[in-house]
Amino acid sequence: MVVCGDDGLAHRLAAELRGVYGEQVTLVVPPTAGGVPRPVAGRARAASAALLDRMNAARGRAAGRLGGTSAEPGANGRVLEAAELSEAVLAEAGVDRAAALALVWDDDETNIRAALTARRLNPRLRLVLRLYNRRLGQHIEELLDQAASLASGNGPEADASTTVLSDADTAAPALAATALAGTSKVVQTDGLLLRAVERHPPRPGEVADPGLCTLALLSATSNDPAGADGSESSGEQGPQLLPDAAAVAAATGRGTVVLEQVSYSGPPLPPTRTGVPPFASLFSRRLRWSLAGLVACVVALAVALTVVTGDHPLHATYETLLDLFAINEPALNRDAGRQILQLLSGLVGLLLLPVLLAAVLEALGTFRSASALRKPPRGLGGHVVLLGLGKIGTRVLTRLRELHIPVVCVEADPEARGMATARRLRVPVVLGDVTQEGVLESAKIHRAHALLALTSADTTNLEAVLYARSLRADLRVVLRLYDDDFATAVYRTLRAAHPHALTRSRSVSHLAAPAFAGAMMGRQILGAIPVERRVLLFAAVEVAGLAQLEGRTVGEAFRAGAWRVLALDANAPDERRDDLAGDAADGTGLAPVSGLVWDLPDTYVLQSSDRVVLAATRRGLAELLGRRGARDRAGRGTGTGT
Known part of the structure; x- marks a missing residue:
């Protein structure tokens, strides 16, 4: 595995690959910024200088840098220092014979340039890119996958997948959910939403709702504001991920994390609004009521004029509008009823002028405020x-x-x-x-x-x-x-x-690194949910070749504390989308079309042609992927694999 980066995510990712998956890793970092976190500006720079020095020293010792361009800190990795990711640097890092390459520089252009070069050096290379621009990332992913397919001749052994991830997208759902402790924890990608909720221990006499399945048992102190948040070093019982039915039944006084809902999360408003006139966004509700009142007055005056004079309703309405805008002749020689109606129409016309002026000013203010920043409204709370x-x-x-x-x-x-x-x-x-x-x-x-x-x-x-x-x-x-x-x-x-x-x-690097590491292992990581200070991964895997899944029922394939099958992709193999995390809209923009079945019975037998979505711990996923990865590496060594 080759990891190229200029910040803490690269170091965290390398440590994840070495410690959890047992992979040999080459880490490529800048010579003057290896291990240095992104710059801290302003008054915070001096205050954090000592902290940065300690972090740099620790990372330098961990990486084993010896002052040259590269170093061998151990049997499972080395560090290579380079100012830029040129073709020569990638070749020296061994990209031409590597299984996977992660490009996690904090610059989209640098990662794209290096990915194009790496794909040319090794068409069978598995690529993982860190890109903030999601739309550009989709196009780059399709381009690199197409290049790999053409270069490898669409061979069945090819595993040259390209995965574009963003540390911001990976960490954002966890950070947002953490701010709302006691509500939903969400892993969301463009077309898929996995929603997990924390539930407090049931009161005496209550029956706990298990939801679709129980993902974790929280630590004994998780519901205490001063609790250890899953820190086993404090002597408290830590969280238990993916427990079996017996463990859930035996757990008393402990909260749970359950899978409660799986649905698409679209924008807060539908694409088109119904029941509200188009000008509603320009004029306030009070102004709209004022206009409606004036229109009602005009209609009432026109009806009254029709009754008094016996004119046709259209002619009566026309005369009313002339009186309203003060352009009609005075009714000097007319009967008293006509004169009174003319005076009332003139009065309504006087009221119309300020309303029209207010409408113009309010519309201009709305257009002006659309490009300006809003201020917190008075009385705001609970935000x-x-x-x-x-x-x-x-x-x-x-x-x-x-x-x-x-x-x-x-x-x-x-x-x-x-x-x-x-x-x-x-x-x-x-x-x-x-x-x-x-x-x-x-x-x-x-x-x-x-x-x-x-x-x-x-x-x-x-x-x-x-x-x-x-x-x-x-x-x-x-x-x-x-x-x-x-x-x-x-x-x-x-x-x-x-x-x-x-x-x-x-820590963003702590939340994002497991997803990047899982993608480097050649599987589609859909997201991660933090459970206290641990991480639960959601991944889409092919059943073929996995002895722990193939030919077993869903119940038999479940391994407590390691992995659990959650859903089955019901689409035919040739109709499946390559990226379950992508946009699965059916063209209406209202609902996804993913073909995933979430209520699988425990008796369903997993076939080699199936693709499943599973929840797994990092070590559990490493066990699933590591066995196949070992066979793949053995195949590459003999020239028969990918």
Whole structure:
């Protein structure tokens, strides 16, 4: 395996491949930035310098760098330093004979250039790319797969798949769900939504609803705000992933994570609105009622004129409108009824002028505010305060709005990546440095439900959380921290300092690395759900060649603590979509067409032609994929495999 990257995700991914899957890994990093986290700007730079030095030293020792261009830290890996991913560097890293290549640089163009070069060097190479641009990623994935198919002659042994992932998309559902502790945990890709919920232990006399299946038993302290969050080092019983029926029945006083719903999550509003006139978005409700009242007055005056004068209704309406706009002749020699109606029409005309002026001004204000940032409305409460609109923050904002959660964003840079998304979703944004006094107050932090600190600077996130704690000691907080060890240390300290408040710390590299590693093993990883401080993976695998699944019933294939079959792809093999995580819309944009069957009986026998969706632990998935991977590597050594 070859991993190329310039930040912590590359190191975490290499460690995942070595420690969990037992693979030989070559890690390619920049000579001056190997192991250095993304830059920390502003006042946070000096405060975090010592932390960065410690992280660099630790990573340098772990990688075994000896000062040259490459080093051999152990039997299962080496580190290669290079300023850019040229063809010569990829060749030196052994891409021409590697099983898989992960390109996780924090730059889409660099990853695309290297992927095109690597595909030319090794058409049978399994590629995993980190791209933020999802639409571009779909096109690149199709292009590279087509190139691999043509170069290999569409051979049945070819396993040169291309997978495009985003650390932002992989981590965003977990971060959004963590902010809403006690509600849904969601793994969402474009056409597939897996929804898991935490449930508290049943009260005496109550019967727990198992949902579709039980994914995990939570630790004994998970429902306690000062609990260990699954830290076995504290001496508490940690979470149990994929328990069997006996373990679920024997567990008392422990919460569960159950699979409750599998459905498509589209935009908050349907593509077309019905029952609301098109001008509803331009004019306020009060203004629309005013216009409706004036129209009713005109109709009433026209009917009254018809009754008084005996004119035709159309002629009466015409004269009423002339009186309304003050362009009719005065009714001096007419009867009293006609004169009174003319005066009333003139009065209604006077009322019409300010209403028309208000309509024009309101429409102009609506157009102007459409391109401006909204401010938090008065009386707002129960919302989520989101700090940072970078790559991660933008994806989390989108997930929260899809779940119909009110959000207020705080961003210091008016040109940040997520500003356009905030305008499009009409989300209130507070511009300012979150470390300055008064900024969080402007975001109504004192009435917020939770705080999500997702800026790119660890110290900024930590400072914002501590300041928010001083304003509200019981506020639920989730902070994104770059290094997983640092995230664990911060979590334990905040938990000890505020035992009655819910605190969660998450490392993006920790959440994203399992999905990238699983994709490198040649299987489609659909997503991951964090269960306390562990990770449960969802993957789509072909049953053929897997002795643990092929020819067994669904019940027999289940292995507690390792993997569990959840769904079956009912489509014929030649009609299956290559990417279950892609958009499965049927053309209407309203529902996915995936062909997945989720209510499989335990007696169903898995055939070699089947493709299934399963939940697995990282080590369980490694066992499933590692055996086949060993056969593939043996085949490559003899020239008979891929």
